[in-house]
Amino acid sequence: MKGVILAGGTGTRLYPLTKIVNKHLLPVGKQPMILYGIEKLRESGIEDILLVIGAHSAGLYAQLLGSGKEWGVRLTYKIQEEAGGIAQALALAEGWVAPGEPVAVLLGDNLFEDSLSGYINDFLQQGSGAKVLLKQVSDPRRYGVPVLQGGRIERIVEKPADPPSSYCVTGIYLYDGSVFDIIRTIKPSERGELEITDVNNAYAARGQLTYAILKGWWTDAGTFRSLHDIADFLLKEGRP
Ligand code: G1P
Numbered sequence: 001m002k003g004v005i006l007a008g009g010t011g012t013r014l015y016p017l018t019k020i021v022n023k024h025l026l027p028v029g030k031q032p033m034i035l036y037g038i039e040k041l042r043e044s045g046i047e048d049i050l051l052v053i054g055a056h057s058a059g060l061y062a063q064l065l066g067s068g069k070e071w072g073v074r075l076t077y078k079i080q081e082e083a084g085g086i087a088q089a090l091a092l093a094e095g096w097v098a099p100g101e102p103v104a105v106l107l108g109d110n111l112f113e114d115s116l117s118g119y120i121n122d123f124l125q126q127g128s129g130a131k132v133l134l135k136q137v138s139d140p141r142r143y144g145v146p147v148l149q150g151g152r153i154e155r156i157v158e159k160p161a162d163p164p165s166s167y168c169v170t171g172i173y174l175y176d177g178s179v180f181d182i183i184r185t186i187k188p189s190e191r192g193e194l195e196i197t198d199v200n201n202a203y204a205a206r207g208q209l210t211y212a213i214l215k216g217w218w219t220d221a222g223t224f225r226s227l228h229d230i231a232d233f234l235l236k237e238g239r240p
Contacts, residue, residue, distance in 0.1 A: 001045075001046055001101070001102055001103065001120065001124070002046065002048045002050070002096070002097055002103055002104070003041040003046040003048070003049045003050070003103070003106065004049070004050045004051075004052065004090060004093045004103055004104070004105045005037045005038065005049060005050070005052070005105075005106045006052050006090065006105065006106070006107050006108055006171075007022065007023075007024040007034055007051055007052060007053050007061075007108035008022075008052055008053050008054040008080040008083075008089055009023065009054065009083065010056075010083060011023030011222070013222055013223050014026070014222065014223070014224065014227065021060065022053065022054060022056055022060070022061075023108075023109060023222065024108040024109060025057060025060055025064065026227065027231070028111065028221060028227065028230060028231050028234065029230075029231050029234035029239065030235075030239075030240055031240060033108065033109060033221060034061075034108055035071065035240075036111045036240070037106045037108050037110070037111075038068070039071070040106065040112070041104065041116070042071065042073050043115060044104075044115060044116040044117045045117065045120075046073075046104060047072065047073045047074055048073070048074050049073050049074070049075055049076070050075075050076045050078060050096050051065075051075060051076070051077050051078070051108075052078050052080050052089045052092050052093070053077060053078070053079060053080070054079065054080055055079050058077070058079060061077065062077070078092045078093070078096070080092060083193070084188075084192075084194055085188070085189070085192075085196070086171075086194070086195065086196040087183050087186060087195060087196050087199050088183075088193070088194040090105060090179070090196070091180060091183045091184075091194070093180075094180040097177075097180075099177060100177035102123070102124065102175060102176050102177060103174075103175050103179065104173075104174055105172075105173040105174070105175065106171060106172055106173075107171025107172075109171070109220055109221045109222045110170055110171035110218070110219070110220055110221075111219050111221055112170070112217065112219070113214075113215075113216025113218070114214050114215055114216045114218075116172070119131065119133060119172075119174065119212050123174040123210075126210060127176075128176045128208065129176055129203055129206070129208030129209060129210065130173065130174060130175045130176065130179070130199075130208060130210070131173075131174040131209070131210045131211065132146075132153070132156075132169050132170070132172070132173055132174075132210075132211050133170050133172040133211065133212055133213070133214050134146060134168065134169060134211050134212070134213045134214065135167065135168055135170050135213065135214045135218040136166050136167055136168075136213070137167070137168045138166075140160070140163035140165070140166055140167065141159060141160060141161065141163055142159065142168075142220075143159065143168035143169060144156045144157070144158050144159070144168065144169035144196075144197045144200070145157050145160050145163045145164055145165055145167065145168060145169070146164070146167055146211065147164045148211075152204075152207065152209065152211075153200075153209045153210075154204060155201050155204050155205075156169055156200050156201055156204065157197075158189075158195060158197040169197070169200065170214065170218055170220075171220065172214075173196065173200070179199065182199050182202045182203070183199060185202065186202065217233070
């Protein structure tokens with residue numbers, strides 16, 4: 001299985017830190033943020049990784065990561081020209097992921113403790129569809145929130161004012177080979193982006209969206225507070 005890490009975007013919530021350096025290259029504890037996702041994929045046996053990045057900081061990515069050899073992976077880079085959303089960034093992986101092949105997708109600012117191996121095995125046994133990983137959070141309104149029904153996800157509501165559950169859909173997604181066809185069917189949202197939640201909802205509408213709940217810590221390091229907290233936590237724990 002191949003892996004894709006989405007590491008573009010403008011990181012406006014972290015401005016001016018992100019004025020000269022892309023969010024995913026900012027330090028978190030002892031290493032740049034992007035390395036956490038690369039390590040998680042490699043630990044689970046995924047060595048072919050596509051990084052979708054913006055033109056901004058592209059040279060810095062190459063300088064830091066190169067071919068990926070130092071980190072035990074083979075890296076390919078694609079440039080997302082415009083800020084068209086997470087699903088549009090993922091669409092750039094079509095072709096690099098062979099037709100019909102499954103793919104693991106991470107948002108580069110999602111840092112977490114669990115190993116992905118078990119979830120990937122369960123997903124591969126599932127055979128088709130998609131799987132997302134959930135985490136209980138105190139502020140679900142910031143995220144995609146699932147409506148859970150009989151062990152499945154009925155649908156996901158993006159940044160709901162009135163959350164239907166206390167879970168957040170994390171930026172860890174496992175998709176079958178139909179994901180690129182699904183992306184072609186979705187329309188831009190009100191904020192003009194192709195939303196990953198619409199992709200997931202297309203699977204949910206087919207009854208093909210399964211989930212698991214993360215056991216360990218998880219954070220989205222995209223705000224000053226969460227970036228500071230996770231760095232502090234990792235250093236106190238003596239990691240990485
Ligand atoms: C994105 C997704 C959201 C998900 C979150 C996880 O939100 O749209 O569904 O819960 O990542 O980090 P964003 O961070 O782009 O606002």
